[in-house]
Amino acid sequence: MDFEEHVVKSQPIYDGAIINVEKQTVRLPNGQTAYREIVHHSGAIGVLAITRDNKIILERQWRAPVKATTIEIPAGKVDQRDADFHHAVIRELNEEIRYTPKHVEELCGFYSSVGFSDEYMKLYLATDLEPVKDKLPRDKGEFLEILEKTQAQAVSMIKNGEIQDAKTIMAIQHWQLMQK
Amino acid sequence: MDFEEHVVKSQPIYDGAIINVEKQTVRLPNGQTAYREIVHHSGAIGVLAITRDNKIILERQWRAPVKATTIEIPAGKVDQRDADFHHAVIRELNEEIRYTPKHVEELCGFYSSVGFSDEYMKLYLATDLEPVKDKLPRDKGEFLEILEKTQAQAVSMIKNGEIQDAKTIMAIQHWQLMQK
Numbered sequence: 479m480d481f482e483e484h485v486v487k488s489q490p491i492y493d494g495a496i497i498n499v500e501k502q503t504v505r506l507p508n509g510q511t512a513y514r515e516i517v518h519h520s521g522a523i524g525v526l527a528i529t530r531d532n533k534i535i536l537e538r539q540w541r542a543p544v545k546a547t548t549i550e551i552p553a554g555k556v557d558q559r560d561a562d563f564h565h566a567v568i569r570e571l572n573e574e575i576r577y578t579p580k581h582v583e584e585l586c587g588f589y590s591s592v593g594f595s596d597e598y599m600k601l602y603l604a605t606d607l608e609p610v611k612d613k614l615p616r617d618k619g620e621f622l623e624i625l626e627k628t629q630a631q632a633v634s635m636i637k638n639g640e641i642q643d644a645k646t647i648m649a650i651q652h653w654q655l656m657q658k
Numbered sequence: 659m660d661f662e663e664h665v666v667k668s669q670p671i672y673d674g675a676i677i678n679v680e681k682q683t684v685r686l687p688n689g690q691t692a693y694r695e696i697v698h699h700s701g702a703i704g705v706l707a708i709t710r711d712n713k714i715i716l717e718r719q720w721r722a723p724v725k726a727t728t729i730e731i732p733a734g735k736v737d738q739r740d741a742d743f744h745h746a747v748i749r750e751l752n753e754e755i756r757y758t759p760k761h762v763e764e765l766c767g768f769y770s771s772v773g774f775s776d777e778y779m780k781l782y783l784a785t786d787l788e789p790v791k792d793k794l795p796r797d798k799g800e801f802l803e804i805l806e807k808t809q810a811q812a813v814s815m816i817k818n819g820e821i822q823d824a825k826t827i828m829a830i831q832h833w834q835l836m837q838k
Contacts, residue, residue: 481720481727481801491672492679494695497774499672499679502722512799514722515674517697519774540661542682542694543776544769547661553773586816588824589724591770591777593733594676594699596723599824619692621661636766644768644779644824651831 480507483514491515496555519597523566524553526585526649527575527604533626534653535575535607536646540621549625549635550643553599563600571604572614575624580606585652590644601649603656629653660687663694671695676735699777703746704733706765706829707755707784713806714833715755715787716826720801729805729815730823733779743780751784752794755804760786765832770824781829809833 487503498518506512527535534551541548552574560566564582571577585601616622627635632650635641641650667683678698686692707715714731721728732754740746744762751757765781796802807815812830815821821830 481718481803483720483722485722492695494681495693496695497679497697499677499697501674504722506799507720507801510799513675515672515676516723517677517679517774518723519771522773538661540663540687541769541772542663542665542684543696543698543774544772548769548772550772586827587819588822588827589721589728590824591699591775592721592724592728592730592823593702594697594723595771595775597771598822619686619690621687623661639767642768642778643772644770644828647766647768648824648828648831651828651835654835655831 482507483512486511515594517595517597519595521556521563522553522597522599523556523563523570523602524551524599524645524649525567525571525602525604526653527552527571527577527579527607528653529607529626533628534632534650535577536625536627536632536641537574538623538625548643549641550646551649553645563602567602567604569614571607572610572612573616574620574622576610576613577604577607578610579604580608588648599645601645601652603652629657662687663692666691695774697775697777699775701736701743702733702770702777702779703736703743703750703782704731704779704825704829705747705751705782705784706833707732707751707757707759707787708833709787709806713808714812714830715757716805716807716812716821717754718803718805728823729821730826731829733825744782747782747784749794751787752790753796754800754802756790756793757784757787758790759784760788768828779825781825781832783832809837
């Protein structure tokens with residue numbers, strides 16, 4: 479079956495710092511016309527960082543879209559400072575949690591909300607963490623509290639709603655499955 | 659520690675069918691000013707639907723943001739037709755996969771990409787599926803292919819990159835953990 483939608487017209491809506499927004503007019507497989515709203519976003523990484531005493535490192539920070547603090551794994555955009563996704567992992571762990579991992583492994587890649595956005599994230603496992611020697615500056619306006627939790631604690635934080643972030647839930651599930 | 663950002667100014671950027679976009683000027687905890695780009699989205703549901711012979715129901719469909727077909731669990735926006743999230747589950751399963759579940763259970767709730775969007779999704783388990791008697795019309799412009807996969811097949815589809823959708827990976831991992 480051919481599902482392809484052909485773009486008939488593309489209208490730029492917004493050119494921002496983090497996102498670009500585009501409205502497309504597309505021709506559907508049945509010949510009809512429809513509109514698609516698309517939020518373009520550069521790639522990102524998220525890290526399941528496990529300490530030597532088998533705890534996950536989490537961050538509490540303010541998130542403007544939900545007007546509240548959230549608890550999430552370390553994560554960030556892949557930007558012009560990064561040669562590749564792997565480099566972004568090392569940089570973000572330095573900036574945010576002040577550790578350098580001796581072991582880094584890619585777990586999976588995914589679109590965070592493919593219905594309206596092309597944001598693609600790779601999830602990594604980082605272990606054998608050592609304190610960084612040369613601390614990189616944090617992003618301006620980034621305020622973080624670092625938490626370390628056991629697997630049982632992290633799982634119960636999903637159940638009681640303290641953790642409500644997709645990539646973080648996915649990472650904790652992955653951690654549970656590693657020990658099956 | 660007080661992380662709260664105070665909104666100093668809100669500028670509407672785009673008022674669309676699926677998303678609204680807003681640019682905020684915020685005052686940070688240290689008194690400095692920063693900008694936040696926010697994509698507002700109504701709530702959504704995703705469903706881990708398991709057949710009587712223990713297969714997951716998946717959908718292949720075209721996704722404009724990534725210019726390709728993706729493989730995902732049944733999902734959709736909670737809209738004005740829905741009294742609540744649970745109603746959206748029943749409606750979406752009817753429209754998309756033509757099954758009615760006798761058992762529906764909420765698994766977890768999450769923000770799909772909390773860095774720039776308030777999209778909140780609830781993930782449900784649906785079992786004891788029976789063919790629907792009264793088929794609801796599909797959304798205009800929705801073209802779907804339905805797949806049924808064993809757990810081993812679904813897990814290998816994540817590993818080989820055929821499945822790259824966050825909510826779908828989360829649902830499959832949940833399914834694996836149910837059988838620990």
